[in-house]
Amino acid sequence: MNTREILTLQFGHYSNFVGSHWWNVQELGFEYNTNTDNPSEINHDVFYREGQTNKREVTYTPRLLLTDLKGSLKSLPQQGYLYDPPVDPNKFETCWHSEVAIEEExxxxxxxxxxxIDNPAEPKIEYNLEDSVDVWSDFLYARFHPRTVNVINEYQHESExxxxxxxxxxxxxxxxxxxxEDYADKIRSNVEECDNFQGFQILLDANDAFGGLAMSCMEYICDEYENKSIFALPLIPSYYKDYSYTTEEESRKSGVNDQMRLINLGLCYNMLIENSSVFVPLSTSGVGWKTSSQPRSFNHVNYKPESWYHSSAILASALDTFTLKYRLKNTCYSLSDFAVDLTPYGRKATAASICLPFSLNTGGYLIDCLDNWEGPLTQSITPNCTIGSSRLMQLYTLRGVGANQLKKPSSVAGKQLDMPAYRCNTIDEMLSMYLAYTCHASASNVTSVSKGLQVKKPFPDIFDKRVGRNGNIIADDRNPDMSVQSVPIMTGLHSGSEIGNMIESLHTAMNNIKIARFQQYASAGLEKDEYNECLAKLFDFRELYDDNYVL
Amino acid sequence: MAAISLLNPKAEVARAAQALSVNISAAKGIQDVMKTNLGPRGTMKMLVSGAGDIKITKDGNVLLHEMQIQHPTASLIARASTAQDDMTGDGTTSTVLVIGELLKQADSYIADGLHPRLITEGFDKARAKTLEVLESIKIPIEINKEGLLDVATTSLRTKVHHNLADVLADVCVEAILAIRRDDKPVDLHMVELMEMQHKTATDTQLVKGLVMDHGARHPDMPKRLENAYILTCNVSMEYEKSEVNSGFFYKTAEEREKLVAAEREFIEQRVKKVIELKKKLCTGNGKNFVVINQKGIDPMSLDMLAKEGIMALRRAKRRNMERLALACGGIALNHFDDIQESQLGFAGLVYEHVLGENKYTFVEECKNPQSVTILMKGPNKHTLTQIKDAVRDGLRACNNAIEDKALIPGAGAFEITAYKALTAFKDTVKGKSRLGVAAYAEALLVIPKVLATNSGFDAQDTIVKLQEESRLSDVPVGLDLASGEPIIPKDNGIFDNYIVKKQIINSCSVIASNLLLVDEIMRAGMSSLKG
Structure with a gap:
C-alpha cells in the first residue's frame, strides 16, 4: 500500500507544546532495528519525510509547519540544527567594507x-527537567527541517x-x-513532494489570535487544495498566568480576559464548522472558558493543571493514539474516511476521550478487566462535553495490550471459559463486543496496536506509584528509582447528541457578552452584525445534534 | 486636572510640556538608533538573537521590523516609515531622521515660548515651498538602461556592498526592461525572485525565463529537454476519492481496490489526452513536451507520462501559471477538452538542477519573455535574505523612476537646495510662523549632516562648504562621500527617486505636526466590565 502523506500545521504556543510532546513520543517509539520479529505496526512515513542536507546526510523530519511569536523559541534557532551549522557572529566574514555593528541579544x-541531546557521550548531570521547562523548545527531542518553524515578528511572546x-x-x-505568500509557499513545497497527499491536521490555539490566523489559513487551504481533508484540533490551554490573581484588580482583568477568550473561541468554532472536515476540541480543563473551571482528573495520573508541560503531554498522548487509525501499515483507511465516518448529518464537532493509562493489572487479562469495569471506558477531554452512552458514532483505539493479554489459554482458562467473550480471538473483537453491549444504538469501531505509548523522558513523570514500569497496575508501590517506560492507553472519538449541549452552552455564554464593550474587536474589523451572525450560525449548528431529526 | 481623570481615576496622564517632551525624546531615541545606517557609508547592523539566529541589514525598514518598539510615539514614527517603504521601497531611514530632526528643531523654539500651532503653520508653508523646489530640480529621463541604472545603483549602494550593488542594479534594470511593455504600468510580480543557497552573492543572475523550486518527481523522466512545448494547466491528475458516504465498518481492501481502479479510469483519460497531443506534435521533429500543473500528479500518472518521455511538474505556484504564460506563451488550461497547439507555450531549453534535497527547474531560451526570474545566490540564509530585501528595493527604485519619468539629484543635493530656497522664502513670511519655516529648513539639513558624519567627516565643516558651493552654483550641489568635498551629483550619476522625496516631505511634515500638537497623552483602558 502506498503511503498517503499528511501535513501537520501548528498555530500557537500551546499547540506547539502539545505538538512537541507528540513528535517526541513518536520519535521515541521509532524502531531502528528492521529485522525484529514484530516490526512496528505504524507507518511513520505518513507524518515524516526523508531529506538530505547539503552535506548529503540523510534526515528524517516531521512534515510540519509550526507558527509562534517572536521570542518564544528561546534557545532553538529558527533554522533548526540539522541543515545549517550555527554561525559565530564574531568570526563572521562580512561582505561590507565598513564596520558592522553587532546587536547581540x-x-x-x-x-x-x-x-x-547534543552530547550524549558526556557524563550525565543530575537535573530536573520539570523545573527547566519554560517554552516548548526546552523539552523538544525531535529535530525539525529548516522550513518548519515560522516566527511572527510583529508580536512578542507574552507581551503585555x-x-x-x-x-x-x-x-x-x-x-x-x-x-x-511565504507560508502558502511552504505548504505548497511540502505538498509537492508527497505522492499521495491526503490532507491536513491542524493544531491551533483556539482562544487567542492564533485561532484567527489558523482559520484564515484554513480558508486558503480549502480554496487551494479542494478535495483534501482537514482534521482540525482546536486546543484550549488548561491554565493562564492571569488565573492566579491576588488583587481584586487582577481578578477583574482575568475576567475580562476570560470573556475575550470566549469570544475568540466562538468565532473560531464558527469558522471550523464551515471549513474543516472534522474538528475535535481538546483540553484538560473541564469547561474550557472560565477561570473557575475545574481541571479534569484522571485515574493513576498526578498532573499539575497549571503546568502546560503536563497538561499538553496528556493531550499529545491522546492525539498520538487516535491518529493511529489512519497511519497503520496494514490499513487503507484514509483521513477522508475518518472525517466522513465521524461526521454524520454534518455534525462536524466531535468529542474525544481518553483512558491513560488503560488500567490493566499486571498479569491480568483484558477479558477480566472488561468484565469488572465500572462506568464508561474512557473519560472526556473535550471541554464542557460529556460523552453519553447511546446513539454514538464512535471510534476506539487501544494500544499497549498484547495478544497474550487477551485471555487465558483454554487449558487453564477456568472460569473465563464461561464468559461469552471468551470466544473472541482478537482484541478488536472483544472490545467491539463489549461496546456493542454497553452502548445503546451505537456504531463502534475498534483499532488496536500491541505496542504501548512511549513515556520515557522528556515525557513528564505524571503517573502515580501504582503504575508499573510497563504501564500495568501493580499491587505495591513502584520502586522510586524506576520510571515508567511505556503505558497502555485507550482513546475514543465520539459523535453524538451530547456535543450539541457543548455548542449550546457556548452559544449561551457568548450571547451574554456585550460585544460593543470590547472595542478592540471593532477596531480590528469585527462588526457587530458579524458577531450576531456567528451566534446564529452556532445556534443552527447545534440543531444538527438533535436526535429527533434522526433515527 | 485632566478631564479623563474625573471619569477614570486610573488613567495615566501626561500633559502639555510633559507630553511634548515625551514625544520628542522618543523621536530622538529612534533617530539615534537609525542614524548610523544612512547612506552608502553607514554601518551594517548584525542582529543576533538569543538562539544565535543572525540577520544582517542596513535597511531602515528591516531594522524597524526587527526592533520591538514599545513606545507609542516611536511606534507611530516607525509606522510612518513602514508606510514609506510600502509606497516607495526606499527612504525609511530618512523618514525617521527627518521626523526626529523636525521635532528637535521645534523643541528649541517651543522652549522659548513659541506656541506649537505657529510652528506647525510654518511647517505647512515650508512644506509647500519644498515641494515647489522638488518640482524645479527634477530631471526628466529617458527610460532606458543608462537612465535606470544610476538610480538603481544609488539605491542599492545604500543597502549592500558596492560590488554586489553593481551586480544587483544591473540585474534589476534588465529585469524591469524585459517585462515592461510600452507605456503600461509594470507589474513587479512578474519578476520571480528565486533563492538558491549556493556559491556567492555576486553570482546572482537574471534568467530570461522562469526558475521553479521543484522538479519532476519520477526517476525516468528526462532531466533536460530542448525545443519543448510547455503545457501549463490547472487540472488534477491524481486519484482523489469522490464518494462521500464511505463507512469504514464493512469495507475490505479488495473491494476498495476495485473502487479505486474504476475511479482511476477517469484520471487516466486525462493523462491520455496529453499523451495524444504530445504524439501528434512531437513525433519525428526533435521537439519535446513539458507539463507544468498547478494541481497534483500521482505516481501512476507520472509513470504514464515518463514512458512517453514527457517531463511533468506538479503543484506549481499559482502565480507561476501567469508567469509561464507570459514567459513562453500559451495559456493556462483548466480542462483538456479541446486541447490544441495554440494553447501551448514554447521554450528552447528546460532543464533540472539538483542541490541537496532541492530541485530547480529552469525554463529558458523563451522567445520574447515578458516574465523573468532573478536567481539570487548566497552561501547562507542570511546573505540570501539580505539580497532579497535589496533586490526588492532595487526593482522598486527602477519602477518608481519609470512611473515618475524623472529623477532627483542625490547625495544630499536636494536638501541643500531646499535649504537655500527656504531661507530665502522665510523672509517673505509674515509673523511668527516664519520661525517654523526656519526650523524646517534646518531640519532638512540632517540628511547631508548624517551622510557626512557616517563617512567620517565633520558635519559642520561639510555643511558650510556645501552651502557656499551651493550659493555659487546654479545646479544642485551634493556631497562626495569619498572626499568630503562638494560635487555635482548629476555628473556623477547619483540620483534619487522623485516619489521617495515627495513622500518623505509629505509624511514627515504631517507626523511631526501631529506630534507637536499633542498636549495630552493618556493611557486608559477598560479594566473591568462594570467600570
Whole structure:
C-alpha cells in the first residue's frame, strides 16, 4: 500500500507544546532495528519525510509547519540544527567594507536536557527537567527541517503591551503580503513532494489570535487544495498566568480576559464548522472558558493543571493514539474516511476521550478487566462535553495490550471459559463486543496496536506509584528509582447528541457578552452584525445534534 | 486636572510640556538608533538573537521590523516609515531622521515660548515651498538602461556592498526592461525572485525565463529537454476519492481496490489526452513536451507520462501559471477538452538542477519573455535574505523612476537646495510662523549632516562648504562621500527617486505636526466590565 502523506500545521504556543510532546513520543517509539520479529505496526512515513542536507546526510523530519511569536523559541534557532551549522557572529566574514555593528541579544543557554541531546557521550548531570521547562523548545527531542518553524515578528511572546489575543488580528496578519505568500509557499513545497497527499491536521490555539490566523489559513487551504481533508484540533490551554490573581484588580482583568477568550473561541468554532472536515476540541480543563473551571482528573495520573508541560503531554498522548487509525501499515483507511465516518448529518464537532493509562493489572487479562469495569471506558477531554452512552458514532483505539493479554489459554482458562467473550480471538473483537453491549444504538469501531505509548523522558513523570514500569497496575508501590517506560492507553472519538449541549452552552455564554464593550474587536474589523451572525450560525449548528431529526 | 481623570481615576496622564517632551525624546531615541545606517557609508547592523539566529541589514525598514518598539510615539514614527517603504521601497531611514530632526528643531523654539500651532503653520508653508523646489530640480529621463541604472545603483549602494550593488542594479534594470511593455504600468510580480543557497552573492543572475523550486518527481523522466512545448494547466491528475458516504465498518481492501481502479479510469483519460497531443506534435521533429500543473500528479500518472518521455511538474505556484504564460506563451488550461497547439507555450531549453534535497527547474531560451526570474545566490540564509530585501528595493527604485519619468539629484543635493530656497522664502513670511519655516529648513539639513558624519567627516565643516558651493552654483550641489568635498551629483550619476522625496516631505511634515500638537497623552483602558 502506498503511503498517503499528511501535513501537520501548528498555530500557537500551546499547540506547539502539545505538538512537541507528540513528535517526541513518536520519535521515541521509532524502531531502528528492521529485522525484529514484530516490526512496528505504524507507518511513520505518513507524518515524516526523508531529506538530505547539503552535506548529503540523510534526515528524517516531521512534515510540519509550526507558527509562534517572536521570542518564544528561546534557545532553538529558527533554522533548526540539522541543515545549517550555527554561525559565530564574531568570526563572521562580512561582505561590507565598513564596520558592522553587532546587536547581540543575551545568549540563551540550553538547558541540561538539550545539552544531553547534543552530547550524549558526556557524563550525565543530575537535573530536573520539570523545573527547566519554560517554552516548548526546552523539552523538544525531535529535530525539525529548516522550513518548519515560522516566527511572527510583529508580536512578542507574552507581551503585555501588544498581546496577540484578538481573533480578527490573527486574520489580518494572514492577509499581510509577506506572511501569506511565504507560508502558502511552504505548504505548497511540502505538498509537492508527497505522492499521495491526503490532507491536513491542524493544531491551533483556539482562544487567542492564533485561532484567527489558523482559520484564515484554513480558508486558503480549502480554496487551494479542494478535495483534501482537514482534521482540525482546536486546543484550549488548561491554565493562564492571569488565573492566579491576588488583587481584586487582577481578578477583574482575568475576567475580562476570560470573556475575550470566549469570544475568540466562538468565532473560531464558527469558522471550523464551515471549513474543516472534522474538528475535535481538546483540553484538560473541564469547561474550557472560565477561570473557575475545574481541571479534569484522571485515574493513576498526578498532573499539575497549571503546568502546560503536563497538561499538553496528556493531550499529545491522546492525539498520538487516535491518529493511529489512519497511519497503520496494514490499513487503507484514509483521513477522508475518518472525517466522513465521524461526521454524520454534518455534525462536524466531535468529542474525544481518553483512558491513560488503560488500567490493566499486571498479569491480568483484558477479558477480566472488561468484565469488572465500572462506568464508561474512557473519560472526556473535550471541554464542557460529556460523552453519553447511546446513539454514538464512535471510534476506539487501544494500544499497549498484547495478544497474550487477551485471555487465558483454554487449558487453564477456568472460569473465563464461561464468559461469552471468551470466544473472541482478537482484541478488536472483544472490545467491539463489549461496546456493542454497553452502548445503546451505537456504531463502534475498534483499532488496536500491541505496542504501548512511549513515556520515557522528556515525557513528564505524571503517573502515580501504582503504575508499573510497563504501564500495568501493580499491587505495591513502584520502586522510586524506576520510571515508567511505556503505558497502555485507550482513546475514543465520539459523535453524538451530547456535543450539541457543548455548542449550546457556548452559544449561551457568548450571547451574554456585550460585544460593543470590547472595542478592540471593532477596531480590528469585527462588526457587530458579524458577531450576531456567528451566534446564529452556532445556534443552527447545534440543531444538527438533535436526535429527533434522526433515527 | 485632566478631564479623563474625573471619569477614570486610573488613567495615566501626561500633559502639555510633559507630553511634548515625551514625544520628542522618543523621536530622538529612534533617530539615534537609525542614524548610523544612512547612506552608502553607514554601518551594517548584525542582529543576533538569543538562539544565535543572525540577520544582517542596513535597511531602515528591516531594522524597524526587527526592533520591538514599545513606545507609542516611536511606534507611530516607525509606522510612518513602514508606510514609506510600502509606497516607495526606499527612504525609511530618512523618514525617521527627518521626523526626529523636525521635532528637535521645534523643541528649541517651543522652549522659548513659541506656541506649537505657529510652528506647525510654518511647517505647512515650508512644506509647500519644498515641494515647489522638488518640482524645479527634477530631471526628466529617458527610460532606458543608462537612465535606470544610476538610480538603481544609488539605491542599492545604500543597502549592500558596492560590488554586489553593481551586480544587483544591473540585474534589476534588465529585469524591469524585459517585462515592461510600452507605456503600461509594470507589474513587479512578474519578476520571480528565486533563492538558491549556493556559491556567492555576486553570482546572482537574471534568467530570461522562469526558475521553479521543484522538479519532476519520477526517476525516468528526462532531466533536460530542448525545443519543448510547455503545457501549463490547472487540472488534477491524481486519484482523489469522490464518494462521500464511505463507512469504514464493512469495507475490505479488495473491494476498495476495485473502487479505486474504476475511479482511476477517469484520471487516466486525462493523462491520455496529453499523451495524444504530445504524439501528434512531437513525433519525428526533435521537439519535446513539458507539463507544468498547478494541481497534483500521482505516481501512476507520472509513470504514464515518463514512458512517453514527457517531463511533468506538479503543484506549481499559482502565480507561476501567469508567469509561464507570459514567459513562453500559451495559456493556462483548466480542462483538456479541446486541447490544441495554440494553447501551448514554447521554450528552447528546460532543464533540472539538483542541490541537496532541492530541485530547480529552469525554463529558458523563451522567445520574447515578458516574465523573468532573478536567481539570487548566497552561501547562507542570511546573505540570501539580505539580497532579497535589496533586490526588492532595487526593482522598486527602477519602477518608481519609470512611473515618475524623472529623477532627483542625490547625495544630499536636494536638501541643500531646499535649504537655500527656504531661507530665502522665510523672509517673505509674515509673523511668527516664519520661525517654523526656519526650523524646517534646518531640519532638512540632517540628511547631508548624517551622510557626512557616517563617512567620517565633520558635519559642520561639510555643511558650510556645501552651502557656499551651493550659493555659487546654479545646479544642485551634493556631497562626495569619498572626499568630503562638494560635487555635482548629476555628473556623477547619483540620483534619487522623485516619489521617495515627495513622500518623505509629505509624511514627515504631517507626523511631526501631529506630534507637536499633542498636549495630552493618556493611557486608559477598560479594566473591568462594570467600570
Amino acid at each position: 543575551e545568549k540563551i543557554a540550553k538547558n541540561e536536557y538539550q545539552k544531553e 503591551e501588544t498581546p496577540f489575543n484578538i481573533f480578527p488580528v490573527g486574520q489580518k496578519l494572514w492577509e499581510t503580503d509577506y506572511f501569506k
